[in-house]
Amino acid sequence: MELDDKSPPTPIKSGKTVAFSNLSYSVTDNQKTTKEPKILLQGLNGVFYPGEMTALMGAxxxxxxxxxxxxxxxxxxxxxxxxxxLGSSKPTRNQLRHEMGYVEQFDTLVPTLTVQEMLMYTAELKRPMSESLAVKTDIVGHVVKELGLKDVKDTLIGNSLARGVSGGQAKRVNIGLGMLTEPRVLFLDEPTTGLDSATADDVMQLVQTLATKGRTVVCTIHSPSSQVFRCFSKLYLLHLGRCVFFGDPHKQAVPYFESLGYPYLMGDSISDYVVFTTGGGTKGNSGFDFESAYEASPMAEEAKKSFEAVATRMLKEEEVVLESSDSDASQRPFSIGRFLHELRVLLKYRSWSNYKDGQYIGQRLGDKVLFSLILMSLYWGQGGETNVPSMYNTSALLLLLTVLPSYGAAAYVPSLVMERPLFFRERNDGCFYTVSYLIAKAIEEAIISTVFSAYFITVLYFTVDLQGSWFTLLVTFYLTLQCGIMLGYTCGAALPNMETANAVLPTYVTTCLFFMGFFIIIDDVPDGWRWYTNIVHMRYAFQAMMINNYENNENVFLEDKLVLNYYGMDNEGSAWENIAVLFAFYVFFVILAYFALAKLSHVKR
Ligand SMILES: Nc1ncnc2c1ncn2[C@@H]1O[C@H](COP(=O)(O)OP(=O)(O)O)[C@@H](O)[C@H]1O
Ligand SMILES: [Mg+2]
Structure with a gap:
């Protein structure tokens, strides 16, 4: 498809009417002892038409x-x-999610991608799989142009640590993400919050163009400048979950509120006037029942009539089934093809950009370099010695080799906790299945840690002169690290905040340490605790390393016993049998992380 400079790659689909009648929404507040439902919205009526831009306001x-x-x-x-x-049908919840573009209040972008990459990444996930990359590239090119992002398309998004695009540009990228699927209805939640007034004007002008081109646009906004306020053709004003005004803000608002006895001072901003009049304080303060006044007004009558008109039109134009598309993960049953596609896109954009990120690499490699240098100098050559102290020292080193990667996993928790809002937004937008995200993460970590583990184990194996197979030792270390990473992911997903997640993981690892058969030999563990030693995954890692190191050792004795005999590991199977158990734990931890990610949501809405 040729990208003509003037026309979009695909014609913009015109908007759809959104109409709602008698809408009420309540939640049960868990914090209160009374399980009374808390009413958040009550008896709302309204219609938003294509080509119109409605301001949703209220304290x-x-x-x-x-x-x-x-x-x-x-x-x-x-x-x-x-x-x-919606349009001429009664939508299901999934159809609503699919048809509405929603630009949320907080920007959730991937800091390590450039503007162009962020848009391409989302386009590959959200647009139909069957569409060619060339078409997707065209659409992204068009969005970049429409949003005025041409000059920064190769700039990193960045975050508070690494400088990137400006706040206004980030907001525009976010709006762009909402536009990639060419939604007919676009909702924006406070798109100007946090922007200076000139940038806010720019952003709103852009949003206005979207409406002029025929989309249905609804935008919540706080104290807009008069210039921004002028963009809106309708105002929907809320107070404590009820409607207090729905009409033309420029023609109807002032006469209406003046008729209720609230004089408007010439020169004041209309938006401030209506918000302060109706809800700046609480209902008690103003003492006036705006809700009932609105209910009795011609405007409320009008809103109901408009809804009826939409509903009748709907009955006439037979039920139109919303076209289904394969671009919304939440709507489709699981498909392997789609899963592999998501995996490929996640690895191509997210993992690849992580690998190029110094901070990401540093977090994963730093401790291994430091520890390898210290441990090498401490244990130099001891693995080959056959005296009793060297024996104890080497066992202790092997213990450290299972414990360090487990503690090290705590370093992975913050990035996951910080990424959580992004994950929830993308999942809500139907970008991917939870399982695709988790498996992509697991593969990403598994690939990069092959290199780091090989470095760490090779250095220690040869300088300390460890016995047994280098490969067995490497695999054991590598798997222990993968288990730690998945535990880190589980904590990062399951626990409410970073502090707790950061505290829980090391505490758990420390308790494992007691039951690994080093500080107390398994045979000496009291009966009441014996069961627990069986579910400590690090114990199998330690056993695998010990058996690998000492199984061919015939001439060193600890208290008249061979080393493995002394530690009670002579009947614990071969090193590879222990590795197999460790692998089973890894699979279990992946499943655990999946449930934490899929079922526990700390973003209640
Ligand atoms: N899931 C929820 N459970 C309990 N209270 C909620 C929930 N979601 C929103 N609220 C409450 O509903 C009210 C309206 O919230 P919101 O729609 O976010 O207001 P705003 O107009 O500022 O966007 C607030 O008092 C908020 O605390
Ligand atoms: Mg809000």
Whole structure:
């Protein structure tokens, strides 16, 4: 397909009407002892038309984000009553999620990608798999142009640590992500928050172009500048979850509120005037029941009529089934082809950019370089000695080789916790299955740690003169590291915040340490604890390393016993049998991490 400078690669689909009637939404508040439902939205009516740009306003906590979430099918808890219509059909929740472009309040971007890569990455995940890369590239090119991002398309997104694009540019990229699927309805939650007023104007002008081209645009906004406010053709004003105004902000708002007895001072901003009048304080402060006044007004009558009109039109134009597309992961049953596609895209963009990131490599390689140097100088040549102290020392070193990668996994937790909002956003947007994300992560870590583990083990094996097979030792170390990484991922996904996640993992590893058969020999562990030694994965790693190192040792005795006999490991199978058990633990930890990621969500909405 040729990309003509003037026309988009595919014609922009015109918007769809969003209509809702008697919409109420409540949640049960778990924090309160009374299990009374908390009503967040009540009796809302309204219609948003294609080509129109509606401002959704209200004091903070009024329910703006909640309304957008409900209309976009993003709510996961709570009770929803009322009717929502989209175009000429009654959509299911998944259809809502699919049809609405939703630009959330907080930018969730991948800091290690450039603007162009971020858009391509998302396009590859969100657009149909069957579409060629050339078409996707065209669409991204068009979005880049439409959003005025041409000059920064090769700039890294960056974050607070690494400088990247500016706040306004990041916001535009975020809007671009919402546009990649060419949604007919676009919701934006506070797109100007955190931007200076000139940048906010730019962003809003851009959003306005999207509406002029026929999309249905709804945008929540806080104290807009007068220039921004002028972009809106409709205002939907909320107060404590109820509608207090729905109409033309420029023609109807001032006369309406003046008729209720609230004079407007010439020169004041209309947006501030309406927000302060209705909800700046609480209902008690102003003492006036704006909700009932609105209910009795012609505007409310109008909103209901508009809804009826949309509903009747819907009945006339037979039920149109929303076209299904394969671009929304949440909507499809699992398919291997799709899974492999997601895996490829995740590895191509995310993992590859991580491998090029110094901080990422540093976190994973730094401790191994440092420890290898210290341990090498401490244990130089001792593995080949046959005296009793060397024997104890070497056993202790092997213990360290199983413990260090387990503790080291704590270093992986912060990045995962920080990435969580991004993960939830992408999953909500239907970018990938949870399992694709986790397996891509596991492969990413597994590949990079092959190199680092080989370095670490090779250095120690030869300088310390360890016995047994180099390869067996390497595999054991490598698997222990993979187990640690998956435990780190489980903690990062399951625990509410970074502090807890960072504390829990080392505590768990330390308790494992007691039961590995070194500080207390397994045979001496009291009966009540014996069962526990069987589920400590690090114990099998230690045994594999010990058996590998000492199985051919016939001439060193500890208290008249051969080393393995002394540690009670002579009946614990071969090194590879222990490695097999360790591998089974790895598989178990991957499954555990999957459930933590898939089932526990710390982003309640
Ligand atoms: N899942 C939830 N459980 C309990 N309270 C919620 C939930 N979601 C939102 N709320 C509450 O609903 C109110 C409206 O929130 P929100 O829609 O985010 O307001 P805003 O208008 O600032 O976007 C707030 O008081 C918020 O605390
Ligand atoms: Mg909000």
């Amino acid at each position: 903070s906590g009024a329910g703006k984000t909640t309304l957008l979430d409900v209309l976009a099918g993003r709510k996961t808890v709570g009770t929803l009553k009322g009717e929502i219509l």
